[in-house]
Amino acid sequence: MAAKDMREPIESGCPDPWQYMHPTMRKNFGQWKYHEHPRPGVLRHVAYSGDEIWTVKAGTQRILDVFTLRKLCDIGDEFADGFVHFTLRSNIEYMVTEEARVQPLISALEDAGFVVGGTQNSVAMISHTQGWLHCDIPGTDASGVVKSMMDELIDEFRNATMPNRVHITTSCCQINCGGQGDIAINIQHTKPPKINHDLVANVCERPSVVARCPVAAIRPAIVNGKPSLEVDERKCICCGACYPPCPPMQINDAEHSKLAIWVGGNHSNARGKPTFQKLVAAGIPNNPPRWPEATAIVKQILKAYKEGARDWERVNEWIERIGWPRFFEEVELPFTKYHIDTWRGARASFNSSSYIRF
Amino acid sequence: MAIEKHHTPMLDQLETGPWPSFISGIKRLRDEHPEERINSMTNDLLGQLEHSYETRKGYWKGGTVSVFGYGGGIIPRFSEVGAAFPKSKEFHTLRVQPPAGNHYSTKMLRQLADSWEKHGSGLVTFHGQTGNIMFIGADTPATQHFFDEVNDYGWDLGGAGPCVRTAMSCVGSARCEMSCTNELKSHRMLVNNFTDDVHRPALPYKFKFKVSGCPNDCQNAIERSDFAVLGTWRDDMKVDQDEIKKYVKTKGRQYIIDNVITRCPTNALSLNDDDSIEVNNRDCVRCMHCLNVMPKALHPGDDKGVTILIGGKRTLKIGDLMGTVLVPFKKLETEEDYESMVELAETIIDFWAENGLEHERCGEMIERIGLANFLDGIGIEADPNMLAHPRQSSYIRLDGWDEAAEQWFERQSEQRAAG
Numbered sequence: 001m002a003a004k005d006m007r008e009p010i011e012s013g014c015p016d017p018w019q020y021m022h023p024t025m026r027k028n029f030g031q032w033k034y035h036e037h038p039r040p041g042v043l044r045h046v047a048y049s050g051d052e053i054w055t056v057k058a059g060t061q062r063i064l065d066v067f068t069l070r071k072l073c074d075i076g077d078e079f080a081d082g083f084v085h086f087t088l089r090s091n092i093e094y095m096v097t098e099e100a101r102v103q104p105l106i107s108a109l110e111d112a113g114f115v116v117g118g119t120q121n122s123v124a125m126i127s128h129t130q131g132w133l134h135c136d137i138p139g140t141d142a143s144g145v146v147k148s149m150m151d152e153l154i155d156e157f158r159n160a161t162m163p164n165r166v167h168i169t170t171s172c173c174q175i176n177c178g179g180q181g182d183i184a185i186n187i188q189h190t191k192p193p194k195i196n197h198d199l200v201a202n203v204c205e206r207p208s209v210v211a212r213c214p215v216a217a218i219r220p221a222i223v224n225g226k227p228s229l230e231v232d233e234r235k236c237i238c239c240g241a242c243y244p245p246c247p248p249m250q251i252n253d254a255e256h257s258k259l260a261i262w263v264g265g266n267h268s269n270a271r272g273k274p275t276f277q278k279l280v281a282a283g284i285p286n287n288p289p290r291w292p293e294a295t296a297i298v299k300q301i302l303k304a305y306k307e308g309a310r311d312w313e314r315v316n317e318w319i320e321r322i323g324w325p326r327f328f329e330e331v332e333l334p335f336t337k338y339h340i341d342t343w344r345g346a347r348a349s350f351n352s353s354s355y356i357r358f
Numbered sequence: 359m360a361i362e363k364h365h366t367p368m369l370d371q372l373e374t375g376p377w378p379s380f381i382s383g384i385k386r387l388r389d390e391h392p393e394e395r396i397n398s399m400t401n402d403l404l405g406q407l408e409h410s411y412e413t414r415k416g417y418w419k420g421g422t423v424s425v426f427g428y429g430g431g432i433i434p435r436f437s438e439v440g441a442a443f444p445k446s447k448e449f450h451t452l453r454v455q456p457p458a459g460n461h462y463s464t465k466m467l468r469q470l471a472d473s474w475e476k477h478g479s480g481l482v483t484f485h486g487q488t489g490n491i492m493f494i495g496a497d498t499p500a501t502q503h504f505f506d507e508v509n510d511y512g513w514d515l516g517g518a519g520p521c522v523r524t525a526m527s528c529v530g531s532a533r534c535e536m537s538c539t540n541e542l543k544s545h546r547m548l549v550n551n552f553t554d555d556v557h558r559p560a561l562p563y564k565f566k567f568k569v570s571g572c573p574n575d576c577q578n579a580i581e582r583s584d585f586a587v588l589g590t591w592r593d594d595m596k597v598d599q600d601e602i603k604k605y606v607k608t609k610g611r612q613y614i615i616d617n618v619i620t621r622c623p624t625n626a627l628s629l630n631d632d633d634s635i636e637v638n639n640r641d642c643v644r645c646m647h648c649l650n651v652m653p654k655a656l657h658p659g660d661d662k663g664v665t666i667l668i669g670g671k672r673t674l675k676i677g678d679l680m681g682t683v684l685v686p687f688k689k690l691e692t693e694e695d696y697e698s699m700v701e702l703a704e705t706i707i708d709f710w711a712e713n714g715l716e717h718e719r720c721g722e723m724i725e726r727i728g729l730a731n732f733l734d735g736i737g738i739e740a741d742p743n744m745l746a747h748p749r750q751s752s753y754i755r756l757d758g759w760d761e762a763a764e765q766w767f768e769r770q771s772e773q774r775a776a777g
Contacts, residue, residue, distance in 0.1 A: 007506050009505070009557075010509050011553045012513070012514045013546075013556070014455045014456075014457070014525060015458075017458045017460075021532060022532075025532040026532075030531040030540065032533060032535040032537070045534070053533055059377070061377070062483055063383065063384075063483055065383035069467060072467075073464035073471075076464040084462050088576065088577065113378055129487060132416045133494075134433070134451060135416060136416070136419055136420045137416065141410065148375070154376050174673065175673055175674050177672065179487065179581070179582055179672065180582075208716060211715075211716065254413060265581075267575050268574050269574065269643075269644075270573070270645050270650055271647045289371045345677075
């Protein structure tokens with residue numbers, strides 16, 4: 001089609017939410033006084049004006065088909081006021097202004113198969129990536145892992161009985177788009193990329209692939225008479241950073257791309273500064289369709305945290321109090337030399353004191 | 359015409375169990391949607407996904423797809439096994455920017471659903487990790503048709519590639535007593551100032567804005583954005599002593615001591631004998647914990663503003679980085695206040711576009727050139743709030759010390775004079 005027949009885009013950018021916001025939110029914008037947590041899945045916010053908003057939060061499958069989306073809209077029209085809000089973790093929230101309207105809304109959501117919960121000190125919906133459904137570099141699936149895990153953790157989503165909130169994330173490669181979490185389940189490749197040297201010259205911008213490597217393990221080479229790239233396998237850390245810009249450097253491996261579990265990522269400033277997650281378990285089989293081994297370890301960690309942490313302690317704070325040696329005991333996971341950091345700044349993670357718990 | 363359904367024994371197992379199943383949703387599109395195009399597209403999608411489950415490998419490849427006038431905003435996906443699953447061999451995602459704070463009316467959602475099933479697969483996610491509405495599954499011509507339709511009634515594409523990305527902000531002032539700022543306004547002013555940089559990727563790498571209304575940082579701005587805006591306050595927190603006494607009465611003294619007083623990271627709280635509390639506001643770092651425990655009794659102060667941190671990001675390439683405090687406190691009241699924040703973002707992005715290496719995030723550039731050089735580059739003076747502690751290494755030339763110390767005292771007296 002000739003350019004003159006093409007429609008120019010309207011560069012409107014990020015839309016103004018005011019037009020889609022619940023009227024009680026608009027009226028009391030910036031004028032909220034306090035909130036309460038009457039029951040799991042429900043929040044009650046009270047404004048200085050005396051107005052109230054009762055929020056009902058529900059978990060969904062996140063990958064919504066239009067039937068499900070319309071069902072969520074039907075519930076919003078019939079039981080709420082036709083407005084919804086989505087949370088960071090893809091939960092849907094409905095707002096009503098009287099307590100009497102809360103239970104019918106909860107019933108409608110649960111009758112339709114959605115799960116009311118995810119508030120306060122619950123295990124929140126797992127925030128996740130795209131996996132085999134849509135990503136170009138995935139080592140595993142995302143939605144399927146999350147569905148399997150949430151099936152097992154549904155009671156912890158429904159009941160707010162953890163010491164504090166628990167954010168779980170999953171990522172289908174080591175770039176970790178899923179992000180930091182109290183518990184993170186991520187792919188960890190264990191073998192260097194397998195290179196199809198016949199394709200590299202045609203597919204990859206070689207200098208930028210060389211530059212992408214965090215440990216300078218990639219160098220240009222002539223292989224089979226063609227320009228290609230080679231990897232110094234003694235240096236390679238199997239991170240997969242070269243694979244997105246150069247698909248012939250296949251890092252994913254049905255056998256050797258494993259799952260690893262990390263704990264203690266916490267982005268709140270409450271009680272302590274934000275923290276990054278730390279490695280606790282690796283070598284877990286990437287085992288579709290249900291990934292039972294990974295789920296079992298997550299449940300072990302959650303059980304120990306629930307039993308051992310004090311009120312308000314997030315996973316990282318609980319471990320800081322009891323110490324890492326005891327953490328490994330409590331969750332019955334092995335401690336290995338691979339837990340010792342080797343990256344820049346590693347020294348800061350060593351124990352340079354006589355602080356030892358017995 | 360009935361389609362030949364792929365057998366999906368592994369995916370079928372994801373239809374059992376109590377959590378809502380995305381597989382059941384995709385099957386509904388395959389089995390119940392009136393449009394044959396959607397039936398066969400989702401059928402082949404399930405076929406390819408089952409193949410991934412069997413072989414434990416992904417089969418999508420990227421490429422180049424865009425709408426007229428833009429260079430980004432679409433995540434192109436071409437199947438490597440398209441011969442076996444031809445109806446979903448092109449399965450692109452359109453990233454559409456949500457309204458700031460993710461508020462929707464059902465009317466608007468229905469309108470989007472109607473447009474999407476006309477052109478795409480019928481699968482959509484609210485929202486992806488970057489904060490976009492993800493319309494998953496359209497072939498190349500459909501991306502343009504769908505975009506044209508939704509763009510006409512107020513929606514625009516987000517960022518993909520080395521560009522300013524879609525921004526994110528928490529629910530904030532709309533429904534949260536902790537909010538210290540108008541998140542929506544910061545969110546929209548920042549990202550919409552860079553619309554050109556969102557749609558035409560030409561930066562070293564991605565650049566993300568995220569806004570949280572308070573230091574609880576529900577938007578994960580410090581860990582996941584290059585430019586993090588966090589609401590805060592700088593006067594005294596507000597204390598309703600009667601409500602405090604009610605908490606003590608309800609929960610007991612020990613609970614308040616163990617869960618509030620001793621949890622304060624700077625020991626700024628003490629419980630008086632009459633069950634009121636004492637707050638040493640000079641020591642308070644606004645961590646939010648005591649407000650979280652007693653939201654009825656404690657509130658942010660009146661002199662509200664924001665803290666701005668720069669350079670947060672995920673792993674690639676040098677490892678995870680938290681944002682670093684650049685502006686400890688900034689008032690955001692007048693239009694000029696907001697404009698000066700946008701100007702700061704422009705200055706930072708310009709400096710980084712000029713000095714960042716290819717595929718180097720802003721925080722990685724700061725790591726490489728040093729924070730002091732970055733501050734020089736963007737014309738901001740060093741401030742002790744930017745650091746956890748001053749330098750440990752004595753390996754530095756200090757021959758400009760006297761001059762720098764002089765400047766510090768000058769700035770101090772200027773600030774005192776300005777009140």
